[in-house]
Amino acid sequence: MALLSLPSPSFSPYCVSISFSSWRQSSVAVTTAHPIRFLPVAAAITTHHHQQSIPIDKSSLIVAETASEDQLWAAACLRVRSFYDFQASSYGIQFTDNGEDRLVVGTLDLNQCLWLPEEIAGTKPEGIEADFARAYLSNVCVARELHRNGLGYEIVMKSKIVAQEWGITDLYVHVAVDNEPAKNLYMKSGFVHENDEPAWQARFLDRPRRILLWIGLPCTNDL
Incomplete structure (x- = not known):
């Protein structure tokens, strides 16, 4: 799992996400150290088309793999807040890192596997190498209030670095055919169209x- 965080107050319990087809999974997230006032989820859903994005200080951002149960829980809570209509107060997206209170503002999963459940599979690489060299991004999300700050791009680029460290040569992501912002993000990050879901x-x-998007990654030996 990848994590993008900013500093802010709170704590968290335990949570882990598993993809049944994966033999290796990590989360990447973006975190920030500066307090941000978030709207309740219902209000954010109603007004996000009309509200201005909250600008943030990029110097406070940390983009890294999640390394603790608290970070995993905070990242999972951000996903609940992003993908479902629940009360924001019920889901804490904060955690404490080395005595500093931080806030998760973006996250995704990197799954090293041949395929994801209920998704069309990639075709690269072929043969036995596919067992180790193919991976998928999933659960990509950024806090609604912080859209258009480039945070999605930050976590996708970090996931590519982590994938290269794992020896991944072919990285995939699935995106809804009508999700133009997501498609633009992945195209900007270097992904190209490979296949369509029937x-x-x-x-x-x-x-x-x-649709299924693909990007080829250089081997770490080539870097």
């Missing part, structure tokens, strides 16, 4: 049809 599969799973 319409029948999207109907069967009762969700928008997805």
